[in-house]
Amino acid sequence: MNTRWNLADLLDLEYLFGRDESIRLHEGEQVLAKRDRIIYLAKIAPKLKDTTNPSSQGLIHRWLKVRQHTPAGDRENGQEILLPGTVWREVSAIFLGFALLFGFASGLGLAGAFLVYSGTAPLNVSAFLGIFVVLQLAILLLQALLLLLRRLKRTQLQSSALYALLLRLMAAGVDWVHTRAHRNLPAEQRLNFAALFGRLRSRRAQAPLFIWPVFFLLQLLAVGFNLGVLGLTLAKVIFSDMAFGWQSSLQLSAAQIAEGVRLVALPWGWILPEGTGFPSLAQIEGTQIILKDGIYHLATQDLVSWWPFLCMALLVYGLLPRVSLLVGGLVQYRRQLERLELRSPETRRLLQRMTTPQMETGGEGVDDAHLRRGVATSLEDSMAVTEEDSVQTGPTVPSIALPVQRLILVPEELFASTDITALQQAVARIAGVGESKVQALPFSASEEQELLTQIHAEYMAQRLDEICILQEAWMPPLEETYNLLRELRRVSGAATPITVVLIGKPQGRERLTPTLPEHAAIWHKKMQALADPSLDTRTLMEVT
Amino acid sequence: MKNAATPHSVPEFAIIGHPNEGKSSVLSTLAEDDSVRVSPFPGETVVCQTFPVRIDDREVIRFIDTPGFQNPRDTLEWLRAYNGPPEKMVSAFRAAHAHKPNFHDDCELLGPVEAGAGVIFVVDGSRPVRQVDLAEMEILRLTGAPRMAVINSKEDDAAYLSQWQNEFRKNFNSVRLFNSSRANYRQRIELLESLKSIDQRLEPVLRRVVQAFEEDWEQRNIRSAAILIDLFKGVLTYHRTVPYKAGEEEKLRRQLQERFQTHVAGQEQEAHASIRRLFKHNIFNLELPPHSILAEDLFSERTWEFLGLGKTQLIVAGALGGAALGVGIDAATIGASFGAASVIGGLLGAGATALKADDLLSGARLLGMQLGGEQLRLGPVNNIQLLYILLDRALIFYAHVINWAHGRRDYESAARHGAAGHDGKEGYTTNWSREERRVCERFFTAIRHGKELEIEDSTVALHQLLLEQFEQIAGART
Numbered sequence A: 001m002n003t004r005w006n007l008a009d010l011l012d013l014e015y016l017f018g019r020d021e022s023i024r025l026h027e028g029e030q031v032l033a034k035r036d037r038i039i040y041l042a043k044i045a046p047k048l049k050d051t052t053n054p055s056s057q058g059l060i061h062r063w064l065k066v067r068q069h070t071p072a073g074d075r076e077n078g079q080e081i082l083l084p085g086t087v088w089r090e091v092s093a094i095f096l097g098f099a100l101l102f103g104f105a106s107g108l109g110l111a112g113a114f115l116v117y118s119g120t121a122p123l124n125v126s127a128f129l130g131i132f133v134v135l136q137l138a139i140l141l142l143q144a145l146l147l148l149l150r151r152l153k154r155t156q157l158q159s160s161a162l163y164a165l166l167l168r169l170m171a172a173g174v175d176w177v178h179t180r181a182h183r184n185l186p187a188e189q190r191l192n193f194a195a196l197f198g199r200l201r202s203r204r205a206q207a208p209l210f211i212w213p214v215f216f217l218l219q220l221l222a223v224g225f226n227l228g229v230l231g232l233t234l235a236k237v238i239f240s241d242m243a244f245g246w247q248s249s250l251q252l253s254a255a256q257i258a259e260g261v262r263l264v265a266l267p268w269g270w271i272l273p274e275g276t277g278f279p280s281l282a283q284i285e286g287t288q289i290i291l292k293d294g295i296y297h298l299a300t301q302d303l304v305s306w307w308p309f310l311c312m313a314l315l316v317y318g319l320l321p322r323v324s325l326l327v328g329g330l331v332q333y334r335r336q337l338e339r340l341e342l343r344s345p346e347t348r349r350l351l352q353r354m355t356t357p358q359m360e361t362g363g364e365g366v367d368d369a370h371l372r373r374g375v376a377t378s379l380e381d382s383m384a385v386t387e388e389d390s391v392q393t394g395p396t397v398p399s400i401a402l403p404v405q406r407l408i409l410v411p412e413e414l415f416a417s418t419d420i421t422a423l424q425q426a427v428a429r430i431a432g433v434g435e436s437k438v439q440a441l442p443f444s445a446s447e448e449q450e451l452l453t454q455i456h457a458e459y460m461a462q463r464l465d466e467i468c469i470l471q472e473a474w475m476p477p478l479e480e481t482y483n484l485l486r487e488l489r490r491v492s493g494a495a496t497p498i499t500v501v502l503i504g505k506p507q508g509r510e511r512l513t514p515t516l517p518e519h520a521a522i523w524h525k526k527m528q529a530l531a532d533p534s535l536d537t538r539t540l541m542e543v544t
Numbered sequence B: 001m002k003n004a005a006t007p008h009s010v011p012e013f014a015i016i017g018h019p020n021e022g023k024s025s026v027l028s029t030l031a032e033d034d035s036v037r038v039s040p041f042p043g044e045t046v047v048c049q050t051f052p053v054r055i056d057d058r059e060v061i062r063f064i065d066t067p068g069f070q071n072p073r074d075t076l077e078w079l080r081a082y083n084g085p086p087e088k089m090v091s092a093f094r095a096a097h098a099h100k101p102n103f104h105d106d107c108e109l110l111g112p113v114e115a116g117a118g119v120i121f122v123v124d125g126s127r128p129v130r131q132v133d134l135a136e137m138e139i140l141r142l143t144g145a146p147r148m149a150v151i152n153s154k155e156d157d158a159a160y161l162s163q164w165q166n167e168f169r170k171n172f173n174s175v176r177l178f179n180s181s182r183a184n185y186r187q188r189i190e191l192l193e194s195l196k197s198i199d200q201r202l203e204p205v206l207r208r209v210v211q212a213f214e215e216d217w218e219q220r221n222i223r224s225a226a227i228l229i230d231l232f233k234g235v236l237t238y239h240r241t242v243p244y245k246a247g248e249e250e251k252l253r254r255q256l257q258e259r260f261q262t263h264v265a266g267q268e269q270e271a272h273a274s275i276r277r278l279f280k281h282n283i284f285n286l287e288l289p290p291h292s293i294l295a296e297d298l299f300s301e302r303t304w305e306f307l308g309l310g311k312t313q314l315i316v317a318g319a320l321g322g323a324a325l326g327v328g329i330d331a332a333t334i335g336a337s338f339g340a341a342s343v344i345g346g347l348l349g350a351g352a353t354a355l356k357a358d359d360l361l362s363g364a365r366l367l368g369m370q371l372g373g374e375q376l377r378l379g380p381v382n383n384i385q386l387l388y389i390l391l392d393r394a395l396i397f398y399a400h401v402i403n404w405a406h407g408r409r410d411y412e413s414a415a416r417h418g419a420a421g422h423d424g425k426e427g428y429t430t431n432w433s434r435e436e437r438r439v440c441e442r443f444f445t446a447i448r449h450g451k452e453l454e455i456e457d458s459t460v461a462l463h464q465l466l467l468e469q470f471e472q473i474a475g476a477r478t
């Protein structure tokens, strides 16, 4: 089953992740872990009976559906919270409807202004075509051209001297602004900006999706416009007496015009033949306006022979392209949504929270068995668990978590003094169970290069699912750190999760200590600035 | 080398180190410049910035703030692989990396080194030594720059100090502990002294720098004492006479007293601000702790209490001298007021104990408020306690100002925790010896009686006393 996201869901997800982040900061990861495990066991797992290996996207989607119905969970005393997706849905519906209406109204207005027939002179066909068909076609063409231009290869453009110059100037300008801002902003703001841009850039897969609504809006506007023009023309023809004629300052003969008309009418000429779908030569001859002669010599039959042609031209050259763009856009958009894979540290953490059994951790701890038994009651009021939703204690809950092969890198200077087993356990606590191999991260560049080669080999042999790298949070991250992380990403593929695991200052012989929140915050932001959607930053130990 | 080029050249020192170790803070304290940008977020310093120290408008020494190392390992490996002429090494490195944005900071910080500046390597001594630190030390060693290490402990964890000192001994000519948020004048001088030892050629010029610093400090003290004495004279001789209107006495008294209080407060603020400027504080302002003596109104009961005089003591004082505490009566006025005066005097003298201390403290009775004929006269002050209050406040202010390191940026905590090294419960003057008090009394009396010679002499004595006090305060925390 393909999971199809929509923009409202994406917004909601982003919003709920934001809320969870603040819960995590204030109440600790454990609260979230418990909540999401409950959601999984109570609301998601029972429905997975038929699917043995649900996709991670599917799980996230189901989780989102549960959360959308109970956004506050059991806190915030059941108050209804307005989710951004709902707002988006409503606002975008209003906007789209408004675009259609506005287009329609302006079509009506413009056509109405044009089709004023006083009875003294017939309306000029070429002006009508010019305004309502040719102009629209020209706009379409222009758009297509722009699109093409954008698709043109960069290199082709860069060979142009003017373009190169422009690019230079722009780069210099950006540089100037950047250095100015860079120097004068306090480090804190600089860091916040970098983190924000990093977060945005790491969502670059989703960004194009948000262009589509604008595209749809424009198409609807055009569709509305064409409908308006078409509607008014038809109404005028039906309810009043319309006379169309043609005139030309160029010395065009009626035969030439007739040939042109026939060509234009080709698309519909086969259903509506000459005389009905478009005027015949005779009719065209009969509707030539010669100002000095007035219109009295023109036959009424001939004068009305033009309107089906005009309406068909509007339909075929105005309305149809827009409708097909709209439909084509929708298809494309749905396809992009279907292909969208949400990959971010947040989604990974969520999956892990849902699929990791809760372990008994002393007196106050919760374990899975407890959770399952308690789920029905604890969720009853907040999540309204229905009968068929209630929880099975049997082994039907599918485990999607295959044991991951994890590489934990420990800086060589810490390696000897670190308790490896304790480290493995602690990492498993935050990153989920797995087969973890602990290896020293050498300081020297050449040895580091060897390690990278080895990691790449393991990745290629599919013996590597995840990398964790231990860092001391009280040492600020350096360019060298970024460099290492970029290199790790390069050798381990775009999607392999890399987690920076932070520890605090040694306390006596103990290495695996909690970090200070301010140090962890700096690392978080610095890492976000790297704009790597599969790079996460975690603290190894919770402050107790 | 630039530093020793001519005997009168200005020595230059670059403060170098790992990001966020307190380089900018050390510089700020050392150069007494609170405009240096300091931040808990790494990467605040992006470009080198020179902070000259001027004494009497003459530049005596320059400190350069630099960004932190961003690629210590790769920099070191490059320098090790380098095999050109050693004196060109740093410039070769900078040229080779100038176009790499991720080496911007490393190139920037080595700029002053290339230009021949001395290096003050700053580390946070409250954390363990790491490989990057060793790499940074090695880089500096390879550059051959004259260098000293400064251990600035951001936290009170001394467990790693010996580890640092061991490493430093291998690489640095001189090592000093220097806490950027607590170091005072003496420690600054000591740091400058030890800079001498990093390069023999620097010695003569640094000797002059130290001398200039010491003279400057002395000058500041002398000027501070003069400012304070001016303040005392201004306040103690203050008096105002206004026409007396029957029935409005209360109102007039209140007005006079209020005016006096604003006057004193204003004068005092001005004097303190001048002292603050002398010690180059622009941001740090003595927002006095709300419960300290300094935050109290000059005439409030609280102030008196803080100075070690409880209510009972005040009452005793009141009983001892009705005139001193109470309203002085001008005998040369008309009979009616003569009678009134004796009534008031008697009341005060005999009945002081019966009055509440709060009443005694209200300004009208404290000051020499005189009712003379059609005149209502306030001042000059006839209670020496006011001098002691002013002295105490001035000394507390002084202690704050000289002990607040320029690199210390937790300005809010000053308000929370009160005066550094001072519990705020008692003033300095309470513990003064009899001789010291006599200096004050002499000054007070001389001012009141206005005898030129006596004023001159007693002023010199008080000035001397103040200088001694300053020195004691400065020495108390070394």
Ligand SMILES: Nc1nc2c(ncn2[C@@H]2O[C@H](COP(=O)(O)OP(=O)(O)O)[C@@H](O)[C@H]2O)c(=O)[nH]1
Binding pocket: B017, B018, B019, B020, B021, B022, B023, B024, B025, B026, B037, B038, B039, B040, B041, B042, B043, B044, B045, B068, B152, B153, B154, B155, B179, B180, B181, B182, B409
């Ligand atoms: N408590 C304390 N904090 C310090 C000390 N020195 C520096 N800091 C703090 O450490 C942070 C970094 O200082 P800064 O001078 O900007 O470091 P730089 O990056 O090396 O220039 C700032 O928040 C300072 O207030 C110190 O001696 N004690």
Ligand SMILES: [Mg+2]
Binding pocket: B023, B024, B025, B037, B038, B044, B045, B065, B066, B067
């Ligand atoms: Mg700095």
